[in-house]
Amino acid sequence: MKREGDVIEKRAPSECKNQCDGLVTYLFLFLVMVKWLFGFVFFLQATALHSQGFLPRWIGCAEPDSTSELWFRHTYLCAGRPRFAAIEVTTTGFFDLYVNGYNVSTDSRMPFRPQEKDDQPICLRFDVTRFLRPDSNTIALWYGPSYPHVQPRQVAVSYFGRGHDDRFFSFTADENWLCRKAYIGLDSVGGEVFRAPDACQRGWNGSDFAPACWQGATCRPPDCTRKTDYREVCYPAERVAKVLIPAYRVVEGDTVCYEFQTGFYGYVRATLRNAHRDSWLNINGLRYQCRGETDEQAYRKFTRGLFRRVWATGDGPFRSSRIERIEGIETRSYLHFGWQ
Numbered sequence: 001m002k003r004e005g006d007v008i009e010k011r012a013p014s015e016c017k018n019q020c021d022g023l024v025t026y027l028f029l030f031l032v033m034v035k036w037l038f039g040f041v042f043f044l045q046a047t048a049l050h051s052q053g054f055l056p057r058w059i060g061c062a063e064p065d066s067t068s069e070l071w072f073r074h075t076y077l078c079a080g081r082p083r084f085a086a087i088e089v090t091t092t093g094f095f096d097l098y099v100n101g102y103n104v105s106t107d108s109r110m111p112f113r114p115q116e117k118d119d120q121p122i123c124l125r126f127d128v129t130r131f132l133r134p135d136s137n138t139i140a141l142w143y144g145p146s147y148p149h150v151q152p153r154q155v156a157v158s159y160f161g162r163g164h165d166d167r168f169f170s171f172t173a174d175e176n177w178l179c180r181k182a183y184i185g186l187d188s189v190g191g192e193v194f195r196a197p198d199a200c201q202r203g204w205n206g207s208d209f210a211p212a213c214w215q216g217a218t219c220r221p222p223d224c225t226r227k228t229d230y231r232e233v234c235y236p237a238e239r240v241a242k243v244l245i246p247a248y249r250v251v252e253g254d255t256v257c258y259e260f261q262t263g264f265y266g267y268v269r270a271t272l273r274n275a276h277r278d279s280w281l282n283i284n285g286l287r288y289q290c291r292g293e294t295d296e297q298a299y300r301k302f303t304r305g306l307f308r309r310v311w312a313t314g315d316g317p318f319r320s321s322r323i324e325r326i327e328g329i330e331t332r333s334y335l336h337f338g339w340q
Contacts, residue, residue, distance in 0.1 A: 055222035056090040056121060056156035059173045062218045066148045067186040069301065071204050072155060072217060073140040074177040080164030081134035087126050090156040090228060091143065092119040094302040098140040099131040101206035107237045108331050109302060114236070117147045121156075121228040129161070140205035144302035148186050153220045177217040180204075184301045191285030192300050196278065196292075237336035240266075244328035246310070255313040256320045263308040264330040267300040270312065271325040279318035284310050290318065304331060 061070055087104075089097060094113075096105045104126055111122040131137075143154050157173035183197040200210035246258040268283055275281070277292025285305060288298035307328060312320065 055224065056123070056153075056228060057172050057174070058090075058153040058156050058220035058222065059175070059177055059179075059217040060152050060154040060220050061179050061181075062215060064150055064152050064154070066150050067145070067188070069142065069144040069182040069184050069186070070154065070179060071140065071142055071182050072157075072173070072177055072179050073138060073205060073209075073214075074173065075136050075138045075207065076159065076171060077136050078134070078163065082129070082132055082169070083162045083164060083166065084127075084129050085132055085137075085159065085161030087128050087139065088123055088158040088160075089126075089141065090121050090123040092121055092151050092153055093143055093145040095144070095155065096142040097126060098138075098142075098205040099128045100133060100138050101140075101203075102131050104128055104131060107336065108240050108329075109238050109304070111231065112236045112238045112333055113146060114333075117149075119146045119149070119151055121153075121223075121226055123156075123228050123230045125232055134164075136207065138205070138207050142182060142205075142301075144184075145186060147190065148188055152218075153223060173217070175216050175219050178211075178214040179217040180214045186303065187285075187287070189285070190303060190305075191287070192303050194286065194288040194298060194301075196289045234335060234337055236333050238331050238333055240329055241332040242328075242330040244330060246326055246328070249326075251320060254318070254320050255311065256323065258310040258312065258326045260308050260310070260328050263306055264328050265306055266304055266329045266331040268307060268310050269297055269299040269327045269329055270323055271327075272296050272298060272322050273324045275322040276317040276319075280315035281312065281318055281323075282314070283312050290322075295324075299329070 059072065061068070087097065089095060091111070094109055094111070096103060096110070098104065111124055139157065139159060141155055141157065145151060155173070158170065160168070160170040163169050183195045183201055185193050187193055200212055203209050242264070244260055244264060247261045248259055250257045268286070270281065270283060272281070272290060273295055275290035275292065275296070277290060279290045281288045281290065281298055283298065284307060285303070286298065286300055290296065310326060312323060312326065314320065
């Protein structure tokens with residue numbers, strides 16, 4: 001009931017409309033935030049399932065041996081570029097990870113193993129969103145055994161994330177993956193043998209590859225007796241610390257001795273020019289078959305060692321004058337902070 005002296009506040013229609021529009025905007029933003037919050041919580045729960053309570057689903061070569069390094073690959077089709085995707089790789093050896101031909105590995109050798117003759121399963125996770133395409137995505141792995149021994153459980157791969165329609169997807173490597181031997185392998189004493197690749201081995205990790213010589217991977221049962229080391233947020237890793245140049249060299253015929261004067265842990269990289277095709281170079285445990293290109297580099301892929309004096313010698317038509325440069329690549333462990 002209106003009393004005498006009361007003041008009635010009158011608002012313009014445009015002011016009331018602006019207040020209503022503001023309330024609708026706030027309500028819309030609130031609903032969007034709730035939607036994304038629930039989606040984020042769901043995604044965290046889904047990714048946690050990959051790291052807790054499940055044993056790796058292993059794949060490997062049909063006839064594993066003690067020294068071969070292997071290639072694995074598979075192409076996943078999609079109807080739109082995923083909004084987010086991650087890959088978990090569990091391995092008993094070492095590996096490089098490729099997505100659509102791009103190397104997403106961030107360290108010089110993965111995973112870091114502080115002890116020799118160690119094949120404990122280790123799991124690493126990678127955010128691969130920036131490498132994805134809207135039609136198909138090829139995941140490839142270069143696997144190397146941690147030391148010369150037969151290990152049928154070689155890699156386990158999980159590919160998961162949110163699609164372009166915000167739906168969660170998850171795939172695990174199985175017998176539909178392809179596998180073949182790489183042109184690099186170990187020898188019986190911990191060195192490596194690097195053979196010249198043929199034409200069908202070029203582009204093995206991309207969408208355009210030669211399917212000849214590939215075969216289906218073999219699924220392996222989980223090993224309930226071994227615990228997997230999940231490295232997700234902060235973990236030890238290995239990276240290149242220094243590139244060293246030898247202080248001097250001594251030539252004796254077709255053998256060259258390079259003296260670094262200080263010892264280092266890592267590997268040696270040799271740059272060759274116009275070497276005779278199919279000739280062999282030997283560098284302290286590395287046997288390298290030359291490809292006959294104008295410039296090529298010989299180096300170890302997954303093995304490391306202690307070096308100070310480096311001997312380089314050739315077999316057959318190789319000449320030491322073809323060695324343009326020798327470098328010592330020193331590697332060290334460091335603390336890696338994961339993508340989370």
